[in-house]
Amino acid sequence: MPATPDAGVRTEVRRRRTVQRRKILQRRSRVIRVALSSAAVAAVLGAATAWIGYQGLQLKDGLESASALLPQLKEQVLANDTAGASQTLAALQGHTAKARQAAGDPLWSAASLLPGLGPNLAAGAEVAKAADDIARLAAAPMIRAFGSLDWEAMTPVDGQISLEPIRNTSPSIIAAAKTVQLAHDRLESIDAGGLLPPVRDPLVDTRAKLNDVRLSLNSAAGAVQLLPAMMGGEGPRNYLVLIQNNAEVRASGGIPGALAVIRADHGKIRMEAQAAASELGAFTPAVPVDPAQTAIFTDRLGTYMQDVNTTPDFPTAAATAKTMWETRHPGQVIDGVLAVDTMAMARLLLATGPVEIPAGTVSATSSGALATRLAHDNLMKTLLSDAYAQLPDPEEQDDYFDAVARNVFNAVAGGQGSAEELIKSVSASAADGRLLMWSGRSQEQGIIQQLPIGGAISGPSVPGAAFGVYFNDGTGAKMDYYVKRSVQLIQTCTPDGASGYTAKVTLTNSAPLDAGTSLPKYVTGDGNWGVKPGNVRTVVAVYGPAESELSEASLNGQPAPVGSFRQLERPVGTMTVQLAPGESATTEVSFDQVSRFEAPQLTVTPTIQDRAEVVQAMRSRPCA
Known part of the structure; x- marks a missing residue:
């Protein structure tokens, strides 16, 4: 019996439905495959992220533990406590090895090449490597060198210093200093500006502590290099x-x-x-x-x-x-x-x-x-x-x-x-x-100028974020025995990538109220330089870092004129303060365009007070 038109239509409808169901099934299959693949990728990425996070914790713990031991190790070395220094070093080496192993993981190294997070991982790895290099290559030779020194032989006896012990220890101390210097330079080369706080903050802290060790070790290396010749070993x-x-x-x-x-x-x-x-x-x-x-x-x-x-x-x-x-x-x-x-x-x-x-x-x-x-x-x-x-x-x-x-x-x-x-x-x-110290011989002075003992205000011994507060008497007498001083750096808030810093200087004339008559004329100056007897006149010179700019100054909270100069690329602000007995004054001199990511260092004129009494802890001034 021939097919009717309705039967043909029904057959075509069934065929189309079949085709449609097949397409739906195919689409579902593809979705399932994509979902499964995505889940697998997500799982792998999640595992990788978790593993990198775990290694990051290992690195952080290792570096923090090692960093905490550095001041102790320094004190033990300077105290010639060889046994204690060796124990501390062994613990420190364990911590730095742990940090280096974490940063050397293949996943960590691969992720360091990625944009965004990559530079942070690379910076963490550099900190770990630098710390481990110091622990393995510098600290042990340094401890052995200091431990082998004959301290008695290095000091004068009947006006004579034996130079041979210094010559014998020189190679080890110089090699250790070079290792620390290389590690320091590697960390200084890292641009901290784009790093996340969990990486940037430890980097800045490690830089500061490493710089302290570097300066001490460079001073020791400079001494053993210089002393034999400067003590007349090659002629008077x-x-x-x-x-x-x-x-x-x-x-x-x-x-x-x-x-x-x-x-x-x-x-x-x-x-x-x-x-x-x-x-x-x-x-x-x-x-x-x-x-x-x-x-x-x-x-x-x-x-x-x-x-x-x-x-x-x-x-x-x-x-x-x-x-x-x-x-x-x-x-x-x-x-x-x-x-x-x-x-x-x-x-x-x-x-x-x-x-x-x-x-x-x-x-x-x-x-x-x-x-x-x-x-x-x-x-x-x-x-x-x-x-x-x-x-x-x-x-x-x-x-x-x-x-x-x-x-x-x-x-x-x-x-x-x-x-x-x-x-x-x-x-x-x-x-x-x-x-x-200063030497008239250029080769020796080339070494001295790299050390704090050289007293230079610019050059290799001066860090990038160096501030200085210096005092000169303007009384023309001996009244500074009675002047008490405090100096504090205050970091100010700026919206850009640089910071402002203010040097806050407080001076107090603690002389007796009747100093003008009770103290000797030679001490008060007797008014010979235009200063009333008993008063104290001080010229304060504040130096900012090279490339920073002097911005403003105040005296006792009120805007005040300031002499503005530059010396060896550093901005200098000068102010004169005069105090009657019992009187205090506070000056503030501010600088702009200071790198936010360099730890500031402050040099202050040595006075009758201990440095710890004069230099106050740095603080930050809240944003308005």
Whole structure:
């Protein structure tokens, strides 16, 4: 029976439905396959992410644990505690190996190539590698080198220092310093600007701690490189010593009122001469000095020995002092210049023990009004206060200061007291800027200028975010014994990638209210420089980092004029503060365009106060 038209239609409908069902099934199959594939990929990515996260925690834990041990290791090395340092090092190496292993994972390395998160992972890996390199390649040789040092042999005995132990340890210490320097340079090359806080913050912290270790180790390496030759191992050397009196402040510490010449010959040291700076008189015309510095500190910088260190740049002060001495002493050659302040001398007595000043040295010692037995706890008061009260004659003051300096030198040169404590005292003074060094030989100065002991305000020893606050007396007297100071860096809020910083400086005149009449005229200045007796005038110079800009200044919270200069690319702001007895004042000098990702470092003029008392912890000022 032939098919009807309706049957044909029904057949075509069934065929179409069949085709449609097949397409639906095919689509569902594809969706299922895609879903399964996506799930698999998601699972793999999730697992990879979880694994990278786990390795990140391992790296973070390892680095934080290692970082916490660095200060302890440094103290143990400086204390010559070889056993304790070796134990600490073993623990530290375990932590850094753990961090390096985490950062060396294949997934971590592959992910480091990706955009976005990749640079953060790469930066974390660099921190881990640097830390492990230091632990494995630098710390152990350093500990062995310091442990092998004969501390007694390195200190003077009967005026003689044995140079051989220094030469023997030199290679190990220099190699360790180079390893740390390379690690430091690797971390400094990382651009922290685009990193996430969990990576950026540990990087900045590690940089700061590593820089502390680097500076200490570079100082040790510089010392073992320099000392044999500078101690006359290759021929006699003459050094001019500026003895800085903190009672009249200068940028590098205090007025160099007393001078000495020390001769070193194959490790044997002796004091050749002493003099008062005033004996050299005025230099007319002035000794040529960098015009940028005379613009800030006037031509007194090259006119009087007492003012050579109104600049905080010690290489300038030292070279000027050398020229002045050699001009006044024809035929004498000065090979280098050292500067020590009163606190540094007091610290030496911690190691040597007290020194005796012969009664009758000056009238006040004969009468018993002035101490003849000086120790760490009374030297500063005796030199910076009592001497002026008991010795109105400046010539007698000079005689007494000369006697003190000579006897402290003899105690050190004679090997009196503890050798290890002597090295600690010298190291502490160098770290605080109370001991400075300059060499007239370019090769040696090239090493010194890389170290904090060189006292330079620019160059390889000065970090990118360096700030400096320096003081110069404007009273023309000895009133700075009564001035108390505090200095604080304040980070200000800016919306861009740079930061602003403000140096907050507070000065207080703690002299008695009747200082104008109760203190000796030599101490108050008797108004000779236009300052009312009992008052104190101080010129404050604040240095910002190179490439930053001086923005504003205030005095006691009110806008105030500020002298604006540049020295060796660094902006400088100067302000003058005058205080009556019991009065305080606070100045603030602000700088813009400072890198947010560099840890700022602050240098301050050494005064009669400990640095820890003067320099306050940095704080941040909230955004408005």
